[in-house]
Amino acid sequence: MSLIVFLLRSSWWMVAIAILTGFLSGGSTASLIALISRSLSQGSLHSLTAIAWVFVGLSLIALVTSVISQLMLIQLAQQAVFQLRLSLSRQILTSELAHLEKLGAPRLLATLTDDVQAVTDAVRLVPFLCIDLATVAGCLVYIAWLSWQVFFLVVGLTIVALSSCGWLLRRGKQLLARAREEEDHLFKHFRAVTEGTKELKLHFWRRQAFLQEDLQPTAAAFRRYSVRGLVLFAVTASWGKLIFFFALGFVLFALPKFMTLNPQTVSGYVLTFTYLMLPMDRLVSQLPTISRAGIALGKINSLGLSLTSRAELTTVPEPVSGNWQTVTLKNVAYTYQTDQDDACFVLGPIDLTLQRGEIIFIVGGNGSGKSTLAKLITGLYTPEMGEIYLDEQLIDADHQEWYRQHFSVVFADFYLFDRLLGLDQDDLDAQAQRYLQRLRLDRKVTVAQGKLSTTALSQGQRKRLTLLTAYLENRPLYLFDEWAADQDPTFKDLFYTEFLPQLRKQGKTVIVISHDDHYFHLCDRVLKLNYGQIESYQQHEARSNPFD
């Protein structure tokens, strides 16, 4: 049902046409069966030409309507999956960062890949299922026309079959849902496999422990629930088939004892029943796929709802403010909500004013809140308390997107795109090539049509490459989170003594999270954090650029 709603949401009129043509196709197929059965039973030769014409006509209708129905449904299904993929990605990108961090990457990945795949698998079947359903309905109409008693018998048997299978189906679905829950954990372990390969390869016992205590139990639980669920579905399918054979046997052997049936009618039933078996079998054997898709859609919807509940307002932002002077944090505080209340971390309340054209270092021990403050300053986290202003403008939900456009940031856990996305300078390649020279990467990387020739570089070189994007973005405020941590001494020196002062000279404000205390004298201010509180400010005299 959820699958039909999902398709209806994509285009109700296409669903309507597909169902209508599907039923026409199924109806004509059923009529063909009826025609064959009648001509076999009546064996009349004089109307053979007429019957042949009806046969050809029905075959053509069945063919054309089946093609139209399938075309519609294939397009519709693929369109729905396409929209699903895009809308999920959009929802993720518009949801609050804090919420995404709480949901965790494995959950998001499992839904983006596995759940969408489960829906795709089921949606691919929909065209065939519709035609099968229509054929079954058409055959039932023919049976009803032959004899309403037998029709009621078939309907009764179907009700018995469905209700006797109901428990099995529900239980099967529950088990598949539990298997799906295990999949989230499985994705977490797969991340460990792909991202922790080096650590696992280097330590035999760690690898064994990971495989035996983490991966294997989760994979085994997934297998256990899947096997049990699928077995129940298989039992249901076989039971359903048996009931149909029972119906056939009843019509063949028992019914003639209660009522008089001529052999032609009986042969009509037998032919119809035998033909019915095939679509019925296909319908029942696809139940697990349909059921999985239902579970996946449930997961997708719950993720979608959860993402929408924490969605941010997205509008095309106004151009950034050219002559801004200050960014002010007034009484700003932020708390990480964790399951254990006593373990939550509180940053602030913090009062801080960033001036245009200054270099400010944020220092402090591990876990003192530097990166959290960085995410608040750049507008990635919304303060739980207090306000942020850009000059006089309060940064509320309406201005958040605009405010973020003022920052060029390189986080400690940065992501490097292999294309210079969202930059539309005319001479982008030439500019990029000049910066690559400055970053001493021009022998390693080239840029053509905004695409980097490679990102397979050393960690330090990859980090240098992030500066390329930062320079090209040319935004008013720069934030570097432990940027220099993995640079060689020469380049580290270049970063602090040349790059940062040059940015300041261009009127940029530069915020640097750093542990390199022998460069602290090069900045205007040092702000020290301790357990989420500003422990000290150190104001230096305005420095001149040593390279001026």
Ligand SMILES: Nc1ncnc2c1ncn2[C@@H]1O[C@H](COP(=O)(O)OP(=O)(O)OP(=O)(O)O)[C@@H](O)[C@H]1O
């Ligand atoms: N996503 C999160 N969910 C819950 N708690 C978090 C999260 N991120 C950070 N924390 C907690 O907040 C505190 C501050 O973390 P933060 O990353 O801001 O510190 P930091 O000063 O940047 O540390 P480091 O120098 O190690 O990078 C830590 O105690 C950390 O456990």
